[in-house]
Each structure stands twice: as C-alpha cells, then as structure tokens.
Amino acid sequence: MLGAWFKQVWRNWMDYPLRPGQIWAGKYRVEHFLGMGSYGQAYRAVDLATGGVVLMKRAKPSKGKSARKMLGRESEMMQRLDHPQIPQRLEDAAHRGEKALVMAFAEGETLEDSILGLRRAFTQQEALRIVRELLRPLRHLHEAGYVHRDVRTPNVIECGERVFLIDFGLACRIGELPSDERKTVDEREPSGFADSWGPVKKRMRDPYPTSDLYGLGHLFLFMMYAGYTPYEGQEERGWEEELELEPEVKRFVQGLLESRWMTAAECEAELEVLLSRIKLGAENDEVDAASQL
Numbered sequence: 001m002l003g004a005w006f007k008q009v010w011r012n013w014m015d016y017p018l019r020p021g022q023i024w025a026g027k028y029r030v031e032h033f034l035g036m037g038s039y040g041q042a043y044r045a046v047d048l049a050t051g052g053v054v055l056m057k058r059a060k061p062s063k064g065k066s067a068r069k070m071l072g073r074e075s076e077m078m079q080r081l082d083h084p085q086i087p088q089r090l091e092d093a094a095h096r097g098e099k100a101l102v103m104a105f106a107e108g109e110t111l112e113d114s115i116l117g118l119r120r121a122f123t124q125q126e127a128l129r130i131v132r133e134l135l136r137p138l139r140h141l142h143e144a145g146y147v148h149r150d151v152r153t154p155n156v157i158e159c160g161e162r163v164f165l166i167d168f169g170l171a172c173r174i175g176e177l178p179s180d181e182r183k184t185v186d187e188r189e190p191s192g193f194a195d196s197w198g199p200v201k202k203r204m205r206d207p208y209p210t211s212d213l214y215g216l217g218h219l220f221l222f223m224m225y226a227g228y229t230p231y232e233g234q235e236e237r238g239w240e241e242e243l244e245l246e247p248e249v250k251r252f253v254q255g256l257l258e259s260r261w262m263t264a265a266e267c268e269a270e271l272e273v274l275l276s277r278i279k280l281g282a283e284n285d286e287v288d289a290a291s292q293l
Contacts, residue, residue, distance in 0.1 A: 014062040018043060024100065025093040028056055036060070037169060039067040044105065054090060057101040057169075068099050073178070074168050075101045080144050085137040085164050106166055108159030111223065115153060121227025124249060125278065127220050130156070132271050133163035134216060139264040142209045146171050149205055151215030153222055170205070177207045210259040213267055217256030248274055 017033040018041075024030060027048055034042040034055075045056040057074075059067040078089035078101075088104040111130070114120040122130075134156065141148060148155075150170045157164040172178050203214045224243050230236075240250055252274055254260075261267040 015041065015060055017041060018058070023048070024056060024058075025095040027093065028054065028102065030056070037167070039063045039070050040101075040169060045102075053105040053107075055087065055103045055105045056093070057103070059099045061098065070169065070178075071099055071101050074171065077146055077171055078103070078168060080146075081141065083137050083140040085133070085162070086140070086168075087164065087166060106157045106159070106164040108157040108162070108164065111153035111156045111158065111219075114158065115223070115226045119226075122223040124224070124245060127223040128249070128271070128275060128278075130158070130163055130223065131216055131220050132268070132275065134165055134219075135264050135268040135271065137165040138209075138212050138216075139268060141165075141171070142174070142212070142264050145174055147174050147207055147209055148212050148215075149207065151204075151212050151219055153219065156219070172207050174209065175207055177205075209263055210261075213256050213261060213264065214259065216267075217253050220253055220256070246278070248277065 015036065017036075018024070018030045020030055020032055022030045024045065028045040029048055031044040031046060031053075034044055036042070037060075039060050041058045041060060043056045043058065045054050046052070047054050057071065059071045061067075072092075075089060075092050078086075081089075087106050090102045090104065093100045093102050109118070134151070138148065138151070146168075148165065148168060148171050150167060151165070155165065155167040157166055200214070200218060204211055221239050221243070224245070225239075228242060230242070240254075245253070252271065255270070256267070261270065
C-alpha cells in the first residue's frame with residue numbers, strides 16, 4: 001500500500017501542469033492548462049512568432065516512451081487529415097527531452113461544458129443537427145483509413161454554427177488495434193455517455209467505423225437527456241420510453257446503436273432524408289395552423 005502511494009505521488013509530481021507564462025521550445029508561451037488524458041496534457045498556448053493561439057498537447061511525462069509513441073502516432077495520422085472541422089496539425093515540438101504536438105486551436109465550448117457547466121438542454125432538431133455536422137469530419141476520417149473511437153461530449157466543440165471534432169489520441173487505422181493500448185488507455189469511466197461505461201466500452205474501442213456511429217448514438221442520447229426530468233417516483237425505463245422522440249428519429253438512433261450502417265457516408269445520406277421529412281412535416285403543420293386562423 002505504501003509503495004503504491006509513493007508511486008502515485010511520484011506520478012502526480014511528474015505530471016504537474018506547466019505553469020502559465022512558461023516558454024516551450026523557445027516558440028510557444030503557455031497560457032493555461034486545459035486538461036489531462038491517459039497519456040497527454042492539453043494547453044492553450046501562444047505562438048510567439050505570429051501571436052496566434054494554438055493547442056499544445058504534451059506527452060505525459062510519467063508515461064515515458066509509451067506516451068511519446070502514442071503522441072507520434074497521433075501526429076502522423078493528423079498529417080493525413082485535411083478537414084475544416086478537424087483542427088489542423090502544425091508541428092511536433094521538443095523541449096528538454098519532452099515532446100508536444102502543436103495544433104490549431106478550436107475556439108468554442110465543448111458539449112460537455114455546455115451540458116454540465118452551462119446546464120444547456122437540446123431540442124431534437126438541435127441534437128440531430130450536431131450529429132449531422134459530426135458525420136462530415138467522421139466521413140473524412142474514415143475515408144482516410146482511420147477511426148476516432150472516442151466520439152463523446154468532451155471531444156466535440158461548438159462555435160456558433162460550427163462544430164469541431166477534436167482529440168484523436170485514441171484514433172487508429174481501421175481494423176488495426178494498437179498493440180500497446182492496454183498499457184496506455186485510461187480505464188476510468190469517462191463522461192459523455194447515456195449509459196455506464198462498462199457496457200459500451202468494447203463497442204466504442206473496436207477499430208471500425210461502426211464504433212464512431214455507435215458513439216454518435218450515445219452522444220445524441222446524452223444531449224437529449226440533458227433536458228430530461230423524470231417524474232417523482234417514476235421507475236427507470238429505457239430511452240425509447242423516457243425520451244419524447246419522433247418515431248423516425250427513434251429508428252435512426254437505434255440504427256446508430258445497432259450498426260445498421262457500415263460507413264459514415266451511408267449514415268449521412270439516411271440522416272439527410274430524415275431531416276428533410278422532419279422539415280416538410282413542420283412546414284405542413286404551419287400551413288394547417290395558418291388555415292385554421
């Protein structure tokens with residue numbers, strides 16, 4: 001027990017966040033610490049040459065070579081991506097034996113902050129719009145031969161009408177699960193799911209596009225549950241009964257969770273048809289309401 005305590009103290013000391021104002025690699029000034037994952041630390045920083053804001057992802061010191069290896073894998077993959085809803089990779093930066101991946105900074109609020117911090121609730125149409133927006137970068141990612149495997153509320157940023165998909169730390173090639181993953185992936189239950197982490201973990205981490213679509217299904221449900229309040233004394237039921245969704249929307253979400261579509265492109269086409277039907281139905285309702293006046 002004492003040995004484990006000392007190890008944890010050592011890890012905490014090793015991974016203590018960089019202080020604001022610190023200069024990294026002679027090029028970037030750390031502004032503030034954003035958060036820490038299983039192998040990396042994220043910072044908002046300023047490029048001293050341009051004055052622009054960047055995201056600097058530092059390999060977690062306590063993870064040593066494994067963290068640097070995973071960061072290198074993420075950097076290599078992001079060089080192959082070019083989509084306006086995916087932050088652009090800028091460079092790899094080294095500082096006193098440590099490494100960091102520098103990316104364009106996506107301004108805005110994560111869905112997690114909007115829901116848990118700002119107590120935001122979503123309408124059915126708002127949640128579907130975000131799903132539609134996320135299918136675009138996912139389609140690009142899948143067509144490039146990769147899968148994200150971590151489509152959750154902390155990894156989605158909204159800035160006005162724009163939606164960004166971020167944090168590709170767990171992304172991998174389709175069909176190729178990283179051999180060292182068991183040693184590096186954080187096993188703690190993450191946020192951003194409508195259900196507990198246990199039942200969804202395997203599906204989320206499978207190296208196939210259907211894993212990202214499955215994550216989208218949970219993302220949609222999490223957004224809808226943000227505005228859900230059960231009646232006093234009400235027994236817990238399935239989402240199909242608890243959430244007031246149109247029948248076609250329920251079928252679409254079930255399709256995401258049941259791997260009805262093999263690719264983001266197929267799913268995107270189906271969603272566009274669904275959204276057109278919803279829009280037409282709303283317009284017909286407005287006409288009917290106007291005719292009764």
